[in-house]
Amino acid sequence: MSRKSILWIALICALMIALVGLSGCRGTEEVVVVPPPVEEPELEPEPVYWPLTGLEADDEEAILARPMSVKIENSPQSRPQSGLNAADVVYETITEGGITRFNAIYQSEIIDSVGPVRSARLSDVWIVPQFGNGLFLYSGCSGPIRTALDNAGITNMSHGLMGNTIFNQDNPRFSPHNLYLNLSMVYDAAEERGYDIVTEDPVVGLDFQSLTEENPSFAAVQTSATHVNVPFSPSYNMDWSWNAEDELWERSTNGIEQTDLDTEERITTNNLIVVWAQHTQTGYRDSAGSSTYDIALGGEGRASIFMDGTRIDGTWTATASTPPTFTDPRGDTILLVPGRTWISVLLPDIDINVEGESEEVENLTGYGAD
Numbered sequence: 001m002s003r004k005s006i007l008w009i010a011l012i013c014a015l016m017i018a019l020v021g022l023s024g025c026r027g028t029e030e031v032v033v034v035p036p037p038v039e040e041p042e043l044e045p046e047p048v049y050w051p052l053t054g055l056e057a058d059d060e061e062a063i064l065a066r067p068m069s070v071k072i073e074n075s076p077q078s079r080p081q082s083g084l085n086a087a088d089v090v091y092e093t094i095t096e097g098g099i100t101r102f103n104a105i106y107q108s109e110i111i112d113s114v115g116p117v118r119s120a121r122l123s124d125v126w127i128v129p130q131f132g133n134g135l136f137l138y139s140g141c142s143g144p145i146r147t148a149l150d151n152a153g154i155t156n157m158s159h160g161l162m163g164n165t166i167f168n169q170d171n172p173r174f175s176p177h178n179l180y181l182n183l184s185m186v187y188d189a190a191e192e193r194g195y196d197i198v199t200e201d202p203v204v205g206l207d208f209q210s211l212t213e214e215n216p217s218f219a220a221v222q223t224s225a226t227h228v229n230v231p232f233s234p235s236y237n238m239d240w241s242w243n244a245e246d247e248l249w250e251r252s253t254n255g256i257e258q259t260d261l262d263t264e265e266r267i268t269t270n271n272l273i274v275v276w277a278q279h280t281q282t283g284y285r286d287s288a289g290s291s292t293y294d295i296a297l298g299g300e301g302r303a304s305i306f307m308d309g310t311r312i313d314g315t316w317t318a319t320a321s322t323p324p325t326f327t328d329p330r331g332d333t334i335l336l337v338p339g340r341t342w343i344s345v346l347l348p349d350i351d352i353n354v355e356g357e358s359e360e361v362e363n364l365t366g367y368g369a370d
Contacts, residue, residue, distance in 0.1 A: 050108040052088035052131065054208025054338035057108065064198045065107055067134030068186055069127065072102040073118040077177040079253070080261040083114035085268065085340070086183075089131065089206070089323075093123045093295055093345045094279070098233030103127045105134065106183060107203075113262060115180035117159065117167065120145055122282065123345070125152045126297035130323045132203030135190055137166075139179050145292070155195055157186065165189050204322050209335040216335070218312055221328045225311040226356030230274060230344045238344065240272050242309045242356075249306065249342070270339025272306040275316045275324070279347045295345060297324075304352065307337045311354060 048057045057063050067088075072081055074092070084090060087104035095101045103124055104114070120141040125148045128136050139159045141149070149156065159167045159179060166185045169178045187197045209215050228249075230238040239252040248268040251258045258267040278296040303316040303326055312334055318324040324343075326334040346352070 049208070049210055049338075050088065051202050051205025052105065052107050053340065054206070054210040054336065055108065056210075061198075063107075063202045064200075065187075066190075066197050066199055067105050067107045067132045067203060068183065069124070069131065069134040069136050070104045070106065070114055070181060070183070071118055071120055071124065071136075071138035072104050072114065073116045073177060074100045074102060074253075075177070077173070078116045078118075080259045081115065082180065082261045083111055083183065085260055085263070085265060086111045086114075088340060090269070090340075090342045091123070091127050091345065092232075092238070092342065093121065094232045094236070094293065094347070095121055096292060098235050100232050100236050100238075105131050107132075107134075110184050112182050112184050113180055114183045116173065116177045117179045117181050118176065120149060120158075122148060122292060123295045123297060125149060125154070126295070126318075126320070128152070128154050129321050130297070130318060132199065133321070135186060135195065135197075137162075137181055137186065139176070142292075155190075157190065157193075157195075162189060206323055206341060207325055207333050207335050208338050210338045212335060216332045218310070218328060218332075218334070221314075221330065222310045222312045224309060224356055225306055225354050226309060227354070228272060228274075228306055228311075229353040230346065231350060231352070232344075232346065240269075240306070242306075243268075244309060247308065251342075268340075269342035270307065271336045271341040273316075273326070273341060273343045274304045274306075274346060274352055275343060276301050276303070276346050276348050276350075297345070301348075304354075305334050305336070309356075 048060050048063060049055065050057045050063055052067065072084065084102065084104060086106060086109045088107050089105040091103040092100050101118060101121065117137065117139050120138040122145060124136065128134055129152055133153065135157050136149070136154050137157045166182050166189045168180055168182065171178050171180065190197050226242045228240045230240070232238065237254055240249040243250050248270060249272045251267040259265060260267065280294045282292050282294050298318055298320055300315055300317045303314050305312045305314065305326055312328055314326050314328045314334055316324040316326055328334050
């Protein structure tokens with residue numbers, strides 16, 4: 001082998017050794033792996049519920065709307081009424097001559113036509129402040145009742161004060177059964193008068209199953225019920241029948257199905273509550289000379305709660321500024337099903353008639369009939 005070939009072989013070997021050395025050096029270098037950024041999943045916002053229905057609301061601002069409390073007539077000339085099915089809560093109380101009248105409370109659903117609107121009664125001095133001290137809309141009242149409303153700090157939006165800005169009488173019914181309210185105009189009209197239309201915190205509402213994670217079992221204290229007769233007076237009998245398919249109580253007055261004037265739908269409710277309260281005859285009289293009742297809707301009394309085709313007897317408790325709570329014979333709070341609530345207020349000595357219930361639970365409240 002020539003000297004030149006040996007030199008070439010030596011040069012190639014040196015290069016290979018150098019390359020192997022460089023490769024080994026690179027192999028010892030620490031390799032840093034940077035993971036891709038992890039995107040945090042967006043948290044679902046906590047649901048917000050209407051305080052007077054327990055149904056889910058759009059947002060936290062919606063439930064700050066100040067309730068509107070409307071006095072609605074229930075004489076034969078007023079039927080069918082408009083807007084009762086849009087109310088979150090309806091109170092039915094007896095007035096002069098055995099006739100009943102409604103206080104319908106609106107917050108979650110605002111519609112155009114509500115009525116016929118009639119005059120206030122002493123029961124409203126309790127009802128309006130208990131449900132968020134809402135804007136009170138009515139046609140008028142006697143001097144003593146107006147004084148009681150003012151003393152209770154109730155915001156007056158009567159027809160006498162507001163005129164036809166939000167009320168109208170443009171319909172074929174005759175006076176005094178022809179006064180209607182445009183509910184969708186109330187908040188604007190209230191703001192123009194300097195009234196608050198929102199609350200700083202949500203109003204205190206009713207107790208609903210949707211507002212708690214743990215719903216107590218009422219199996220031990222409830223009975224089945226499919227039909228409830230509420231006899232306010234000899235001439236005013238209200239019947240409620242349970243529609244299991246729609247999960248609603250359907251209303252009839254004196255044997256006639258009661259419907260809405262505008263939608264022609266049956267008057268219904270999710271929760272039917274009967275409460276017994278002390279009624280006192282006062283010296284205040286209506287235009288026909290009949291004495292007005294003072295109904296004590298503060299304190300406590302016996303109650304029957306009907307929901308989901310069942311009956312629970314218990315106790316109601318309320319203050320001057322908070323709505324009633326209902327407890328069963330064990331002392332547990334009765335949680336209502338989400339939806340509308342209808343509260344019928346009876347004299348202490350009037351009994352209701354209930355069909356479709358078993359005889360397992362009787363008079364668990366500890367209250368007698370009188």
